[in-house]
Amino acid sequence: MKRHHLTLAMLLALSAAGTVGCTRTTEQEQTTATVEAENLSQLFENYFEERLKLFPLEATAIADKRYNDQLPNDLTVEHEQQVRELYQKYLTQINNIDREALGTQEQISYDIFKYEMQMALKGLDQPSELLxxxxxxxxxxxxxxxxxxxxxxxxxxxxxxxxxxxxxxxxxxxxxxxxxxxxxxxxxxxxxxxxxxxxxxxxxxxxxxxxxxxxxxxxxxxxxxxxxxxxxxxxxxxxxxxxxxxxxxxxxxxxxxxxxxxxxxxxxxTTGISGIAGGEDYYRYLVRYWTTTDMTPDEIFEIGEQEVTRIRSEMEKVKEQVGFKGTLKEFFQYVNDNPKFTPFKTPEEVLAAYKQIEQRMQPQLNQLFGITPKSEFEVRQTEAFRAASASAEYNPPAPDGSRPGIFYVPILDASKYNAVGMESLFLHEAIPGHHYQISLQQEQEGLPKFRQYAWYGAFGEGWALYSESLGKELGLYTDPYQYFGRLSDEMHRAIRLVVDVGMHAKGWTREQAIQYSLDNELTSEEAATAEIERYMAIPGQALSYKIGELKMKALRQRAEEELGDKFSISAFHDEILKGGVMPLAVLEKKIEAWIERQKES
Structure with missing residues (x-):
């Protein structure tokens, strides 16, 4: 065997070869990452296409007309089996993709998708088709x-x-x-x-x-x-x-x-879902589904009671500020009944008042948001046929621009339409609440379709409730009664934590829950009854608002504390809204990573 003597030239050559080896490894890693990202993108595309065939009403909602003649019988065992196979197939497929080889955005999509498949499969084990x-x-x-x-x-x-x-x-x-x-x-x-x-x-x-x-x-x-x-x-x-x-x-x-x-x-x-066979387990699933957290009903109940106490003390301050001498409950009555709070004569005047709110806060919006939606926006009166049972609501724009985002306002009798709370309602349902969040999500380029059209109540409703807290920064709530309306709306969401868990996990009756609402918020018995019966009909959904808002407030506080002078409120809001809705744990990870990037910049 011939003996090799290592000359300097050979050492340099070997050294260069080593470098090439490292480069190759890096190139291989990049290739792997690209392949995995392409696989992931294809997986998302395939899933969305297959999903629309099984859920054609979702296609219609995003102005995809291909299945507008179809209405599958989603109550059958056959349909459930098809849906189960869809979720199981894609859960298996995403488990075969190497998460660590993906970029940051793809990892977020990976985490959301995997969570969605797992929760959807658990949901199929619940008895919803019997109700x-x-x-x-x-x-x-x-x-x-x-x-x-x-x-x-x-x-x-x-x-x-x-x-x-x-x-x-x-x-x-x-x-x-x-x-x-x-x-x-x-x-x-x-x-x-x-x-x-x-x-x-x-x-x-x-x-x-x-x-x-x-x-x-x-x-x-x-x-x-x-x-x-x-x-x-x-x-x-x-x-x-x-x-x-x-x-x-x-x-x-x-x-x-x-x-x-x-x-x-x-x-x-019985009142709560615990009154049906297997109801306690069903409620625990619904709590997880709607809050996207692992919080227990007891933990949520406790947070609700704390929030009710805190907001009550804020309400007392407003009552004193305006010089009202009676109890808080009497103040609720005063705000409900005094004619000065019902200044409107026609539905057009109500709609015009909402448009004025938008104009008043327009100058401040640019300071709080770097990105704003392209989608058109309108305020409309709710159609007569459904106005009696409808709440104020937001209807998202069609992605192709054929339909604007619409803030629907039910006005049964304009002369009885109470102006207190109009500012916070507009912030929640319209701008910067649902209109900003949903439109930006749909408009964001490069987002997989399953994320573009996704909905997580804890994020979406949490953002809308958080938006109500921005009123003073947007130049609103200068009238103490409008600020009281804001507190009333926040109280409404805090009460939900108590009454929803109370009815579905703690044996509360419908009547107990109605009374708790009447004792703690600005509402009528008729409105409180309708709300409580809504929570009876869709257990857990009402928890999403406050749980999501509290998480976003906590994330803002953490960012402000950790970044100090480097904190930008518009950059924080943009980071929350970029990427659309997601489970709260995924959002938390995303904001933590953003805070670290800001520190380094």
Whole structure:
């Protein structure tokens, strides 16, 4: 074997080879990262496409018209199995991707997606298909909104009109399955409280009429586009007359008759979800789902009580500031009843007052936000057909710009519309609350679609409630009564932590929860009752607001303390909003990383 003597040239060559080796390793790592990121991107794309086929109403909501004629029967075992297979398949696939090889943004997407798949699979183990109706969220309500022409379902072309007829057929099948499932629920001890069944009955009954043209589903026929030919108009009128008479009205009637004759007598007398078989476990899941945390019901209840105490003391200060001599409860009454707080005569005046709020805070918005939405924004009066049971709400813009973001305001009688709290309501539902957060999420380039159109109540509602706390920084709340309105809205969300857990985990009755609301906030008995029954219908959802807001306030405080002079409020807000909604634990990690980057800059 020939002996090698290492010359200087050879040493240099070896040394260079070593460097090349390191470079190769780095290149390999980069290649691996690129491949993993591409795999991840493809995975997200495939998932979103497959999901829309199973959830076509979600496609309609984002102005994707491909499935506008479809309404799958999501109450069946078959549909549940398809959905389960979808989640399991993509959970397996994402587990096969090396998270550590991904960039920061991809890691966030990875974490959100994995969390989503795991929670969705756990959700399929819950008995929600046995409780398909309530007075707050259910397909009979959604169908009426879609069929009215004022919702997401478009009615612009003859094909659009034909599409909705397909959904009507699907709804008929769904209605029969809902009845079958509720019978199974009755046998298994999984049934609505009696008070909620009583609330559903008039909603169903309102759709049972003799004349098809007297239903909400006739509105698109009444408003046929001028561009349609006479033959097209005639054909649509005939098809809708038949579909409403033979499918829509009979489906609502069957649901009403069943609920009234069979379901109501068997409905339970208990208030909370713990009153059904397996209800305690179900509530623990719902708490996790809505708060995106591992907090226990007891921990949330305790936080709620602390917040109620803190906000009450703030309310007392405002009462003293305006010189009111009575108790806090009497002050609530005064603010509810004094005519000076109901200055409006027409709905137009109410809407104009909201637009003035937007104009007043416009100059300050640039100091608090570096990025703002491109989407158009409007304030509209809620349609008459749903105004009586509707809350003020935000409807997101269509991503293609065909529909603006809309802040809907229900105005039943303008002369009774109370101005107290208008500023905080606008901050929450409109700007910079839901409009900024949802529009920026949808507009952000490079975000996977599952994130662009995602919703986590703890983040989305948490942000909107946090936005209410920005009023003074935005030049609002100069009137102590508007600030009192802000405190009342915050109190409303704090009360939710107490009453939701109280009813669903601690044996509170509906009446106890209503009384707790009346004792601690600016509300009427009618409004408090409607709210409490909403929490009965969708357990856990009401927890998301305050839990999310408290997390965002804590993150801001941490950033201010750690960054000192380097803290920028607009940069902090931009960082919260960039990337859209996510579980709170993922948000916390994201903000911690941002704080570290700011320290180094």
């Amino acid at each position: 398909p109706l309530n007075q707050f969220w259910s397909l009979p309500i959604t169908m009426a909104q879609l069929g009215s022409g004022s919702g997401n379902q478009p009615f612009n072309t003859p094909e659009d009109y034909s599409d909705f007829l397909g959904r009507i057929k699907g709804f008929t099948v769904w209605g029969d399955t809902a009845i079958a499932n509720m019978r199974r629920g009755m046998a298994a001890g999984i049934i609505l409280p009696r008070t909620l069944t009583q609330k559903v009955l008039p909603q169903l009954q309102a759709m049972v009429v003799d004349d098809p043209s007297k239903t909400i589903f006739w509105a698109p026929v009444e408003n046929l586009p001028e561009s349609f030919s006479a033959a097209e108009k005639d054909s649509i009128r005939q098809a809708y007359t038949q579909a409403i008479r033979e499918e829509v009205i009979p489906t609502y009637k069957r649901l009403y008759d069943f609920m009234q004759q069979e379901y109501l007598p068997k409905s339970r007398s």
